[in-house]
């Protein structure tokens with residue numbers, strides 16, 4: 297259940313996601329200051345591909361990490377040059393590779409020997425040469441991981457054993473050149489020691505795989521996993537010792553990394569986008585049902601939190617505040633908070649303390665700029681999509697409805 301704050305200041309249409317671009321810039325500056333330098337930072341569009349978010353981060357020097365043709369369109373629409381785009385993700389179709397190559401993208405992250413052959417054929421077909429980072433599935437899982445992605449059976453990355461068995465499969469392609477390694481062990485870590493520990497596993501693995509491949513390592517993408525608050529009040533976590541600890545580790549493993557050999561990169565979705573977003577909703581109905589107060593909102597699992605059932609995002613837990621104030625009040629009563637969908641699943645909270653509200657009141661959910669609308673079940677039950685409103689501090693920039701990227705949702709016929 298999200299943290300529903302009183303939202304007396306918002307008078308626009310509901311439901312609406314409001315993204316504050318000033319918060320995106322602040323998050324980006326904060327993360328960069330905590331990373332070892334020199335390093336590149338990729339913004340992972342899966343967190344929020346809204347053009348205003350992507351272009352704010354591009355203007356701050358971020359590259360774009362995409363994993364579909366829809367995200368490719370979103371990056372290009374935000375004026376990210378194709379040479380700043382990394383196309384990652386397991387299971388790419390030939391037509392996805394063709395679309396990316398045609399758009400000028402040359403950098404890919406690949407997960408298997410088959411994917412290297414597939415990219416090689418695509419580059420040949422498109423009369424060009426592509427580069428790739430080989431994503432590695434580490435032998436151990438990241439300690440303390442919010443959602444572990446490697447170190448266990450998964451579609452992500454090639455096993456170290458598979459690389460050891462046939463290194464030439466990755467280094468001897470004519471039109472797909474090995475550029476470096478990609479590690480992404482886990483997401484949503486707020487504990488600094490756990491974060492450093494998983495980067496340590498990543499660096500150790502990269503060192504070992506480089507020896508197996510016996511090929512120059514130009515890029516080392518260490519992934520990310522930087523945690524952020526979700527649908528609750530709260531600030532981005534600080535990692536005050538991370539940059540120094542990682543720099544020391546890199547000095548030992550890759551002594552020329554400060555000279556860009558290899559160039560070190562990191563990725564983040566939620567840390568960069570989470571705090572910019574707030575979901576505004578109106579109360580549609582308030583009633584008693586079997587002795588319990590039930591509040592029905594004009595938003596629900598179709599706009600926020602639907603993916604928590606898949607563990608992609610944390611389960612939403614109640615922490616309610618009185619309308620118009622952030623003060624806890626004595627008159628809070630246990631409340632069932634529901635959305636408008638015609639299913640009992642559309643329930644953010646079965647029983648959570650909540651102050652008095654009435655139909656027409658506006659509430660809001662903070663810190664939903666990442667994995668909010670774009671991680672939702674929006675087609676389920678056919679309700680209207682929320683508006684997406686962009687502000688820059690106090691200035692209104694843009695209001696629109698969800699950008700759906702058509703090529704992503706249709707297949708070639």
Ligand SMILES: Cc1ncc(COP(=O)(O)O)c(C=O)c1O
Pocket residue numbers: 340343361384445480483484519520521522563564565566567666
């Ligand atoms: C390869 C890769 N990069 C970046 C991300 C973004 O993760 P987060 O939003 O937690 O930073 C993910 C998440 O799944 C990922 O798989």
